[in-house]
Amino acid sequence: MFFKQLFDKKLAQYSYLIGCQASGDAIIVDPMRDIDQYYELAESEGLSITAATDTHIHADYVSGLREFAERGIKVYASDEGGRDWKYEWLLESDYNYELITDGDSFSIGNISFDVVHTPGHTPESVSFLLTDGAAADEPMGILTGDFVFVGDVGRPDLLETAAGQEGAMQPAAKELYQSVVQFKSLPEYLQVWPAHGSGSACGKALGSVPESTVGYELRFSPAFNAATTEREFVDFVLDGQPEPPLYFGRMKKVNKEGPAVLGTLPNPKRMSVDEIVNTEALIVDTREAADYMDGHLAGSLLAVFNGSFNTIAGSYADAEEDLYLVIDEDNLEEAIRDLVRVGLDNIKGYVTPQMLNDWEGPLTSIDVIDFDTTEEYRKDGNSVVLDVRKATEFAEGHLPDAINIAHTRLADKLDQLPRDKQLLVHCAAGGRASYASGLLDKEGFDVQWVDDDYENWEQKYAKNKSKAAVQK
The missing domain is CATH 3.40.250.10 (Rhodanese-like domain)
Structure with missing residues (x-):
């Protein structure tokens, strides 16, 4: 068996090329949209891609499943999750496809994939137990998608926080708990191959290690340690989840209804x-x-x-x-x-x-300030501080009267900002605030970019105010 994990650092996404070296057939699991990279790798290993599959309808990138289907490749897609969570672009299409549910299995050469329904992160989520039939009659590992990560589990709130389905996160968290209970019964030696690593917004504490084992996760993952009761697990898994980037809702819709066929990369x-x-x-x-x-x-x-x-x-x-x-x-x-x-x-x-x-034409500029200047501006009453860090960061400490909107949600919340005030935009170190300042400038706001470390404000101003309060 040939097994290759591919990592996209920017999206912290893992896809997998798995091939039977006896038959020369290969499958791609959780492919990205620019599928030429997989064909190049398969060819270099003497393999031919004959199948592709997704573990779930992705929210953080456009899946490459339809690109493979367009090339006549057989695709496997979950038929779990109820009628609202189907791969609509596949149903009644002319593509070569097979819908899969819990307990199904399929083979690529001598390699078998046993389907396990693992809902919670998404209703239709499936995992695959992988067995190399040429060497064993029991699985060696499990492709968990966004169900189990190294050191974490997939967040169950995205249908509500990203896709706008009000009231969905609590039931999803309870479903995830049941999937976790089921996971605990797996052999501890099984390797765990997730779809994301550290840096992904599909969880809150993903590890940087690319793979794990069932036993290691049961012993050391905070999420599994919290799974002593349903209530404790639900409270744990929903607490402190970062705001999902605004495009997540769009990706979910695109992958469900059907991405436009890319074919080749754009050529600007x-x-x-x-x-x-x-x-x-x-x-x-x-x-x-x-x-x-x-x-x-x-x-x-x-x-x-x-x-x-x-x-x-x-x-x-x-x-x-x-x-x-x-x-x-x-x-x-x-x-x-x-x-x-x-x-x-x-x-x-x-x-x-x-x-x-x-170029000799006109350019637009944005003033750059530090936290000392911010304090001066705040005295005139004509300025408002916009803190574009995550809500969890904001809760740990912030400037008085600051507005908090996470930078990746800002484009959808511009109506919450005053247009008659100057906006002093900051984050932890300036990076996120720079993007937010550019967006706000584009949208006609009067903006000042705070290019400074938040720690500098805490050390100088928050500390001084604490001393003054003690003296009073």
Whole structure:
């Protein structure tokens, strides 16, 4: 058996190429949308991809399952979860597909996949017990999708917090508890292969180690340690979950109803700055935050080309709009892959940072301040502090009278912000606040970017106020 775990660092996502070396057949589990990468790997290993499957309807990226189906590859999809959670694009289609439920099994060459329904993170979630029939008659591991991670379990709140199904999280958490109870009966030696690692917003405390075992998780995962009673587990698993990025709800809908067929990657053309300015379309500027603040095209968004690029672009950009990039050509292909993975397909053109530097037209700037200046601004009554950290961070300490909206939810909550006040935007160290400042500037707000460490404010101002309170 050939087994390869592939990791996308930006989305903290694992997909798997599993092949029978005797027959030459291979399957991709939880594929991303740009499936050329899997074909290249399979070919290099002398394997032919004959099947693909998803463990569940994903919320954090566009699945590659339909891309495989378009190429005639057989796809396996969960038929669990009730009528509201079906792969609608598959049903009654001409694709080569098989719907699977708890207790089913299928084979790729000598390798068998036993289906286990593991709801909670999503209603239709399934896991796969993997047996190498050429060497054993019992499974060696379990592909858990977003059910069990290393050190955590999948969050059960997304149908409510991301997809807008009011009242869904408590029942989902109880379903997840039952799945956890079922998981406890598995042999402890089984390897655990999850769909996400550290950095994913599909859980709250995912580990960086790429795989685990059932026994290790039962002993050391906080989530399993909390699963002594249903009530204790539900309280634990729902407490402290981070705000899901805004695009999660859109991804859930896209993967359920059917992603547009990509075929090949978009091929944006190099343009002049004048051309993209005159399009009146969305411009995403991937330069460093300081360069953007110093001067950018009016109405452009900031999404620095780093590990947060697709999360920021996915949360801030409208998927229906044509999109133009300010980007170094060396980063262009990777950026295109990042964007289509979160459903931003309409990438029409780009300019380079040097072209922007040489352009003689008008640029817009945003003032950059520190927490000392923030304290001065707050005295005039014309400024409001916007804290774009997570709610859990905000609860641990914040500036007096600050508004808290997590930066990846901001685009949907602009109506909660005053337009007659100057917004002083901060986070923990400046990065998240820079993206939020770019969005707010695009939307016509008067913005100041606080490029400073929150610890500096705590050490200087919060400490002084505590001393003054004691003296009184």
